[in-house]
Amino acid sequence: MSENEIHVDKTLATPGVAKPLRLAVPLLALIVLLAWLALTPGGLLGKADAVGYAVCHRIASHSFFFGDRQLPLCARCSGMHLGALLALAYQVCLGKRGGMPSKKVLVVLGVFLLAFAVDGLNSYLTLGQESGSSISLFANFQPLYIPMNWLRALTGIMMGLGIGAMLYPIFNQTMYKEWDPRPSLSSWRDLFQLLGLSILLEAALLSNNVFFLYPLAILSSLTVLLILSMIYAIVWAMIMKQENVFSSLQQSWMILLLGFTTAVLQIGIMDYGRFMLTGTWKGFGL
Numbered sequence: 001m002s003e004n005e006i007h008v009d010k011t012l013a014t015p016g017v018a019k020p021l022r023l024a025v026p027l028l029a030l031i032v033l034l035a036w037l038a039l040t041p042g043g044l045l046g047k048a049d050a051v052g053y054a055v056c057h058r059i060a061s062h063s064f065f066f067g068d069r070q071l072p073l074c075a076r077c078s079g080m081h082l083g084a085l086l087a088l089a090y091q092v093c094l095g096k097r098g099g100m101p102s103k104k105v106l107v108v109l110g111v112f113l114l115a116f117a118v119d120g121l122n123s124y125l126t127l128g129q130e131s132g133s134s135i136s137l138f139a140n141f142q143p144l145y146i147p148m149n150w151l152r153a154l155t156g157i158m159m160g161l162g163i164g165a166m167l168y169p170i171f172n173q174t175m176y177k178e179w180d181p182r183p184s185l186s187s188w189r190d191l192f193q194l195l196g197l198s199i200l201l202e203a204a205l206l207s208n209n210v211f212f213l214y215p216l217a218i219l220s221s222l223t224v225l226l227i228l229s230m231i232y233a234i235v236w237a238m239i240m241k242q243e244n245v246f247s248s249l250q251q252s253w254m255i256l257l258l259g260f261t262t263a264v265l266q267i268g269i270m271d272y273g274r275f276m277l278t279g280t281w282k283g284f285g286l
Contacts (some may be wrong), residue, residue, distance in 0.1 A: 048220075052221055053283075062152060063075055073221065075150075076155065079157040086201060096176055100169055101185040109161065112162055113158075119155040123152060126147055153206070157202060169183075174237050177244050229262075
């Protein structure tokens with residue numbers, strides 16, 4: 001048996017199982033996707049809102065707008081997912097690196113995580129205070145500083161860089177038969193380049209310009225799907241014992257499609273549950 005034949009046997013178990021899966025997985029993906037598209041608000045931004053609705057509170061005062069249109073995710077979640085997308089895109093340009101970031105980069109990412117946690121807690125403890133809401137959870141709490149959307153977005157971006165920096169090498173280690181063992185982010189140069197791009201991303205979010213905010217709104221929601229799909233693809237690869245058998249993304253299409261389908265299903269279930277509780281597609285009102 002040739003090396004190529006051995007590889008085919010590994011990637012889809014036995015032929016008797018592989019053929020039904022090749023038919024069933026795309027069919028299942030199509031059914032789940034069409035059902036979600038049919039039951040969520042219309043229009044491209046409506047679908048983006050539905051993705052954000054599943055993972056974000058979407059409180060208006062904590063969100064960016066272009067005109068009178070709220071972004072699908074709040075300022076913090078927008079920053080976090082766009083930061084993750086930025087880190088993933090940067091690492092894709094470096095190839096199939098599967099090593100974890102170097103220690104010095106991990107230290108900086110740890111500081112980013114701490115900043116995200118402090119700002120998030122400070123903001124949470126003032127929830128409702130800025131609007132004078134009667135349901136303010138901690139009415140007497142004196143914040144360390146006044147929470148602001150630009151800071152929510154910035155700490156979100158910082159957190160997102162860490163998510164992307166960790167997810168990308170784990171994905172490569174799991175999916176590929178051969179991957180580059182070098183760290184995905186290894187030098188100060190990598191970090192400073194990402195930080196420079198992050199500053200531009202923050203500026204775009206603060207611009208209040210539809211030319212920037214419309215595509216960022218779509219990209220932020222797509223990144224929710226991307227991150228969940230990658231995580232679930234890793235899980236499915238382990239469940240189906242398909243770790244380290246693929247040479248390319250094309251070969252792993254079934255695992256990737258299973259990951260995507262599971263991500264859409266999760267978003268749909270969360271959409272349904274929240275809609276049943278609130279009766280509206282709008283964010284929480286404070």
